[in-house]
Amino acid sequence: MPFTFTQIFLSLFLLFAISRVVIRFREGILPLLGFAFWLAVFGFAIVIVLFPGLTSVLATVVGIGRGADFVIYVSVSLIFFLIFRLYIYLEDIRHDITEIITHLALENKKRKNARKTS
Amino acid sequence: MDLLIGIPAFNEETMIGKVLKSLPKRIPGIDRIDILVVDDGSSDRTAAVAKNSGALVLRHIINRGLGGALKTIFAYAGKYRYDLLVTIDADGQHHPADIVKILRPVIDNGKDVVIGTRWKNSLKKKFILRYLINQLANFYTFLLYGIETGDSQSGFRSFSGKAVKKINLSSDGMEVSSEFFREIYRHGLIYDEVPVKLIYTDYSQGKGQRLSNAPNVFFRQFLRLLR
Numbered sequence: 001m002p003f004t005f006t007q008i009f010l011s012l013f014l015l016f017a018i019s020r021v022v023i024r025f026r027e028g029i030l031p032l033l034g035f036a037f038w039l040a041v042f043g044f045a046i047v048i049v050l051f052p053g054l055t056s057v058l059a060t061v062v063g064i065g066r067g068a069d070f071v072i073y074v075s076v077s078l079i080f081f082l083i084f085r086l087y088i089y090l091e092d093i094r095h096d097i098t099e100i101i102t103h104l105a106l107e108n109k110k111r112k113n114a115r116k117t118s
Numbered sequence: 119m120d121l122l123i124g125i126p127a128f129n130e131e132t133m134i135g136k137v138l139k140s141l142p143k144r145i146p147g148i149d150r151i152d153i154l155v156v157d158d159g160s161s162d163r164t165a166a167v168a169k170n171s172g173a174l175v176l177r178h179i180i181n182r183g184l185g186g187a188l189k190t191i192f193a194y195a196g197k198y199r200y201d202l203l204v205t206i207d208a209d210g211q212h213h214p215a216d217i218v219k220i221l222r223p224v225i226d227n228g229k230d231v232v233i234g235t236r237w238k239n240s241l242k243k244k245f246i247l248r249y250l251i252n253q254l255a256n257f258y259t260f261l262l263y264g265i266e267t268g269d270s271q272s273g274f275r276s277f278s279g280k281a282v283k284k285i286n287l288s289s290d291g292m293e294v295s296s297e298f299f300r301e302i303y304r305h306g307l308i309y310d311e312v313p314v315k316l317i318y319t320d321y322s323q324g325k326g327q328r329l330s331n332a333p334n335v336f337f338r339q340f341l342r343l344l345r
Contacts, residue, residue, distance in 0.1 A: 094290050095288055095290070097180075097182070098182045098185070098186040098189060098290050099189075101178045101179060101180060101182050101186060101190075102178075102186070102189050102190040102193050104178075104179060105156070105176040105177060105178055105179075105190050106176065106190070106193060106194065106197065108176070108177065109174075109176055109194075
């Protein structure tokens with residue numbers, strides 16, 4: 001089955017995305033679970049890009065009318081999930097910053113006291 | 119028994135001196151009272167005024183919010199092993215004489231956390247919208263942690279040494295007020311509340327939690343549950 005230019009371009013882009021995921025995993029930045037998640041997401045996207053007919057099969061299986069609708073539902077859910085994860089990540093960073101600020105405030109106090117007694 | 123009175127302060131140079139002056143110097147049953155002001159990255163002279171008024175001052179180099187300042191107060195109280203901790207707002211809305219009132223259940227009755235509740239009938243009518251949002255926050259707190267409270271957002275609290283050790287705050291902002299109830303629930307701390315006098319001035323109203331901030335506080339609290 002000959003592929004269109006768009007399909008080839010999108011597939012190459014997704015392969016590039018997968019290569020970044022593999023590099024991040026090898027560098028130890030991405031945990032195993034994260035690696036598996038992103039590999040599944042991008043791998044699934046490549047399959048859908050190359051064989052769009054599959055979406056109709058999947059749509060029928062899960063009870064959604066059209067294949068395009070199925071893709072949109074899955075994408076929106078995924079985006080919501082990622083925004084949520086991003087929010088949690090930001091919260092963790094805020095929390096870490098506060099920990100550092102608290103630590104610094106206590107350390108500065110200790111240093112000032114030490115100077116007074118020396 | 120050693121008591122630490124902790125005051126989170128952000129740009130409070132106008133009021134902090136008066137608040138510090140009005141705090142009790144002696145309380146029956148307490149051997150030592152230390153006063154700690156955590157200046158949460160103020161751009162005014164809050165820290166200098168507090169220091170000149172005789173308080174211990176810890177400075178946050180950047181503003182982290184009410185939760186961040188309270189976290190530092192708890193870290194200090196834990197580090198220096200205070201037997202009792204009282205937190206009070208820096209905007210002058212609490213009556214310093216009530217410190218004894220909110221400490222008594224901790225000292226005499228073995229309570230771990232006592233909150234000073236502010237809503238008398240006359241105030242409910244005067245600040246009806248603020249009161250209703252506070253009630254909503256109380257209901258929300260009850261739904262999340264099963265603890266009934268008359269004023270979940272009050273900044274006037276007393277803690278036993280055990281509570282100081284156990285409580286671990288993670289919120290930076292105003293949602294920290296509800297987070298105390300999560301910690302009470304999580305560690306099985308004994309909770310009580312006592313009515314306190316509220317001094318509502320234009321200044322303290324301007325400084326208090328903004329009503330428009332309430333949805334954000336609820337939302338962040340809810341998302342924390344899903345973590």
